[in-house]
Amino acid sequence: xxxxxxxxxxxxxxxxxxxxxxxxxxxxxxxxxxxxxxxxxxxxxxxxxxxxxxxxxxxxxxxxxxxxxxxxxxxxxxxxxxxxxxxxxxxxxxxxxxxxxxxxxxxx
Numbered sequence: 001x002x003x004x005x006x007x008x009x010x011x012x013x014x015x016x017x018x019x020x021x022x023x024x025x026x027x028x029x030x031x032x033x034x035x036x037x038x039x040x041x042x043x044x045x046x047x048x049x050x051x052x053x054x055x056x057x058x059x060x061x062x063x064x065x066x067x068x069x070x071x072x073x074x075x076x077x078x079x080x081x082x083x084x085x086x087x088x089x090x091x092x093x094x095x096x097x098x099x100x101x102x103x104x105x106x107x108x
Contacts, residue, residue, distance in 0.1 A: 056098070070092035073090075075090075
C-alpha cells in the first residue's frame with residue numbers, strides 16, 4: 001500500500017472514531033448506527049408479537065375444527081382470506097413460525 005493510502009486510511013479511522021465519540025453513545029451502546037439497528041429490531045419484535053397475538057385465536061379456532069397440521073391450518077387461514085404479516089399467503093412454515101413465537105405446541 002502506498003504511503004499516501006495508509007495515511008488516508010488512518011485519517012478515515014480517526015474521523016470515524018471521532019464521530020462515535022461526538023454522538024455521545026452510552027457505554028456498550030456502540031455507534032449511532034448500531035443503536036438505530038437495535039431500535040429497529042425492537043420495533044420489529046413488537047410488531048411480530050402483536051401479529052402473533054392477533055392470529056393465535058384464529059389458529060386455535062381452526063385447530064378446534066379438526067385441522068391438525070400446520071399445512072391444514074395454513075389452508076384454513078387462506079380460505080378465510082387472511083394474510084401473513086407481510087401480505088402473503090399462509091404456508092405451513094409461516095403457521096409454525098407463529099406457533100413457535102407463541103411458545104405453543106406445534107401440531108403433528
